[in-house]
Amino acid sequence: MAVRLPIYLDNNATTPVDPRVLEVMLPYFAEKFGNAASRTHAFGWVAEEAVQQAREQAARLIGAEPGEIVFTSGATEADNLAVKGVFETYAAKGNHIITCATEHKAVLDTCRHIERMGGAVTYLPVQADGLIDPGKLEAAITDRTILVAVMYANNETGVIQPMRALSDIARRHGVLFFTDATQAVGKIPVDVQADGIDLMAFSAHKMYGPKGVGALYVRRKNPRVKVTAQVDGGGHERGMRSGTLNVPGIAGFGKACAICGEELEGESKRLAILRDRLESGLLQLGAVFVNGSTEHRLPQVTNLSFGYVDGGALIAGLGRDIAVSSGSACTSASPEPSHVLRAMGRSDELAHSALRFSLGRFTTEEEIDYVIKTVSEAVTRLRALSPLWQKEGAFS
Numbered sequence: 001m002a003v004r005l006p007i008y009l010d011n012n013a014t015t016p017v018d019p020r021v022l023e024v025m026l027p028y029f030a031e032k033f034g035n036a037a038s039r040t041h042a043f044g045w046v047a048e049e050a051v052q053q054a055r056e057q058a059a060r061l062i063g064a065e066p067g068e069i070v071f072t073s074g075a076t077e078a079d080n081l082a083v084k085g086v087f088e089t090y091a092a093k094g095n096h097i098i099t100c101a102t103e104h105k106a107v108l109d110t111c112r113h114i115e116r117m118g119g120a121v122t123y124l125p126v127q128a129d130g131l132i133d134p135g136k137l138e139a140a141i142t143d144r145t146i147l148v149a150v151m152y153a154n155n156e157t158g159v160i161q162p163m164r165a166l167s168d169i170a171r172r173h174g175v176l177f178f179t180d181a182t183q184a185v186g187k188i189p190v191d192v193q194a195d196g197i198d199l200m201a202f203s204a205h206k207m208y209g210p211k212g213v214g215a216l217y218v219r220r221k222n223p224r225v226k227v228t229a230q231v232d233g234g235g236h237e238r239g240m241r242s243g244t245l246n247v248p249g250i251a252g253f254g255k256a257c258a259i260c261g262e263e264l265e266g267e268s269k270r271l272a273i274l275r276d277r278l279e280s281g282l283l284q285l286g287a288v289f290v291n292g293s294t295e296h297r298l299p300q301v302t303n304l305s306f307g308y309v310d311g312g313a314l315i316a317g318l319g320r321d322i323a324v325s326s327g328s329a330c331t332s333a334s335p336e337p338s339h340v341l342r343a344m345g346r347s348d349e350l351a352h353s354a355l356r357f358s359l360g361r362f363t364t365e366e367e368i369d370y371v372i373k374t375v376s377e378a379v380t381r382l383r384a385l386s387p388l389w390q391k392e393g394a395f396s
């Protein structure tokens with residue numbers, strides 16, 4: 001049977017809304033349209049009930065209490081709230097933040113802002129496999145350090161940082177530990193207690209919920225954490241994030257969390273098998289390199305550099321049939337090689353030839369086999385045109 005084209009293998013960028021999530025959301029647009037902050041009538045109560053249920057569902061997925069969930073417009077806003085909010089609240093204690101070179105731009109750009117505000121930021125390097133050496137974190141902590149901000153799993157490579165080792169170090173030094181867990185939540189077990197997390201950002205649209213909704217987990221005891229609001233006006237979300245709540249989005253986010261909680265175990269196994277099939281299929285080409293640790297990695301993603309091939313030409317060669325993302329920041333006019341791959345010590349050349357394949361809930365085995373075949377043909381075709389491949393690669 002022919003597969004339906006185009007094939008979507010860019011689930012780390014965004015995921016489709018699961019039909020079960022959409023079904024939960026629909027009544028909250030026109031029928032149950034109340035403002036969750038309206039305390040005086042049933043319209044408000046019904047909306048507030050939906051929000052409360054979603055708060056419980058989101059909390060349950062990450063081992064938190066419902067009162068520790070602050071709903072936001074997504075992970076970018078949650079990242080901003082965590083970093084800027086801690087910087088403001090704990091200014092008397094210090095102004096130093098430690099983060100990592102491979103963070104998402106939502107954290108890196110926020111840290112640049114902190115530097116402009118008079119803060120000091122240390123950007124920890126990573127090893128060739130993308131992992132942070134915990135000893136480097138410990139060495140970077142000073143008596144002015146107020147926050148460690150290290151992502152749970154990387155969006156480009158899927159590399160999972162050693163959360164417990166890192167949060168232990170932060171805790172021993174009395175420093176708050178924040179993680180951007182947008183790529184991890186719903187895909188692997190995440191538990192804020194066991195992982196020692198004080199603040200954590202995640203987002204609905206990376207886990208089959210709608211775009212424009214996310215959350216910041218803010219620990220309420222041992223220790224009680226406070227963040228200064230970055231959006232003022234009305235004191236919603238315990239004063240940490242004002243604004244009328246996106247009730248349909250939040251209801252969908254809650255359902256998305258519940259489904260992930262139920263299906264995570266089986267789904268992560270299924271996806272790891274498909275991912276490994278794709279990876280080993282493409283490694284057959286020779287001169288193909290996996291970017292990042294294959295041991296500490298999310299189950300659904302592989303980031304591969306294709307030697308003797310330009311990533312842009314490869315993506316163009318795949319035509320409109322396969323949706324993947326490149327190792328370059330295509331947001332800019334002149335494609336910069338990925339800051340993540342550069343931080344891992346990859347050459348510009350290999351960074352430029354990198355493709356990220358991210359599978360998802362609706363990926364099938366037939367699609368994977370089609371992708372192996374199509375990508376292999378495209379790489380072979382491009383290499384046939386490369387003098388360098390003729391000279392050395394073909395015999396390596």
Ligand SMILES: *Cc1c(COP(=O)(O)O)cnc(C)c1O
Nearest residue numbers: 074075076104106155182183203
């Ligand atoms: C997608 C992503 C974000 C941004 O999330 P939005 O909800 O789209 O703002 C932040 N961090 C990571 C790691 C991501 O993958």
